[in-house]
């Protein structure tokens with residue numbers, strides 16, 4: 001069973017002059033538990049729009065999207081928010097850490113919304129996650145006291161602390177130098193694999209994309225599988 005499935009998904013908007021702009025066109029995609037795929041596209045190709053659909057933040061204007069075989073239209077309002085909070089972890093280019101909170105508090109934040117024992121165990125779980133990203137000795141540091149790479153590792157710990165089954169990483173190394181970016185990406189890949197989560201990395205950087213097992217290109221809203229020398233045909 002696919003974790004995420006897109007069947008002929010499109011997204012269009014109506015412009016002020018009443019013409020229709022097709023941002024995403026007829027996208028078919030299946031993502032299994034444990035998959036790692038990259039989506040590369042130029043600025044304006046539709047990456048953010050696609051990310052918002054994959055993250056259940058927006059709905060397609062045509063086609064259907066299924067999460068765990070449940071069609072998106074059956075997940076509304078609070079149910080969709082719960083599903084997103086529990087099953088999807090987001091990592092962004094700008095780390096989006098809360099500035100006045102320590103690393104530990106930042107990582108524990110998503111657990112404040114957990115309706116299970118995660119809520120009560122949030123400090124311990126956050127500390128364990130920070131250990132896993134190699135920041136066990138920086139629990140009480142504030143974001144301004146951490147380097148860019150360390151801040152992104154805190155953001156990774158925060159994205160993973162609720163044990164999501166899907167991780168969406170949007171230009172996760174975009175604000176880091178090449179070497180730090182490569183280390184952070186390898187860590188993210190490792191942790192996603194250990195936890196069995198699917199990882200979708202959206203990037204314009206071919207080096208970052210190369211870590212994935214399946215490769216896609218988004219061009220003017222059209223998503224196509226790309227064959228690579230190491231993987232052969234990926235679709």
Ligand SMILES: Nc1ncnc2c1ncn2[C@@H]1O[C@H](COP(=O)(O)OP(=O)(O)OP(=O)(O)O)[C@@H](O)[C@H]1O
Nearest residue numbers: 013015021023041042043044045046047048049050
């Ligand atoms: N609500 C909207 N109204 C009009 N045009 C839109 C809207 N949302 C997106 N677009 C257009 O659709 C195209 C794709 O936008 P999107 O933000 O998904 O691109 P992107 O690949 O994420 O770009 P970047 O890498 O620069 O962030 C762009 O040309 C954008 O201007």
